[in-house]
Amino acid sequence: MFDQPNSTIWHRDVPRLDASIVTLGAFDGVHSGHQALISGAVSRARASGVPSVVCTFDPPPKVFFGRAAQLCPLAEKLARISALAPDHVVVFSFDETLRSMTPAAFMARLSRLSPQEIRVGGDFRFGAKQAGDVDLLATRFPVRIEPPVCCTAGEVVSSTRIRGLLEQGRHAAAEALLRPGLGGGLAA
Structure with missing residues (x-):
């Protein structure tokens, strides 16, 4: 866990929860589209009486692979996400271990959150060689695809x-x- 400025709890590994509403993404820059996705998950979690969880990556995958410059450093990203008041933020270290993780292994880690719903953008990919997509995620969890x-x-x-x-x-x-x-x- 990290130190946090408000009630959001930051984690470097997935905590065990009895239930949650989760949103996943690189969230580089935490732009207005990301803000809408995260705010929607936080609102849904509050209405459901369960914790909201934002899962993100450091560095963002495109940055790790050298395909893009990072829009904001991790501290700024966490501050922007925390301003949207999720209960938990999980920061996956995007490294060789995560990069080579199978989609099934990644979904097994997510299952520790006991998601009642996972909210993502339609282009969300995960797992080694981006082999996992929204359809695969939906085979294991209830998924809501947020429009751009x-x-x-x-x-x-x-x-x-x-x-x-x-x-x-x-x-x-x-x-x-x-x-x-x-x-x-x-x-x-």
Whole structure:
């Protein structure tokens, strides 16, 4: 466990829980789409009377493989996630061990959370060589696929898009997508 600034409990390994609502993702930057996914899981957990759990990766897989620059350091990511008030945050160390873990082994770790529901984006992948997908996850757990969040200009908010805006020098547009809400109304 980590030290935490509020009531969120941070873990480096999956705790054993009797029940939970879980959301999974790299959450690089914790942009407005991530915020909607996490907030939805927290709300559902509160309504169900069970703990909410956010599972994320450090570093994000795309960063580990050298396919992308990291949008924010772990401390900032944890602060942004904690501001959304989940009960638990699990930070998986994305290393060679996790990278080579089979989808079945990853799902076995998740089962320690006793998820009543797992909320993910439709493109969520897991396990060695990204062999696991949302359909496989749904064979073991109740899964809810959250639709993508769009900014007011109608474009999907994503970490890839934010990186592109930063590369173009469009920092204000990128920052708008990282703020709570739906991208601040910018046609980014």
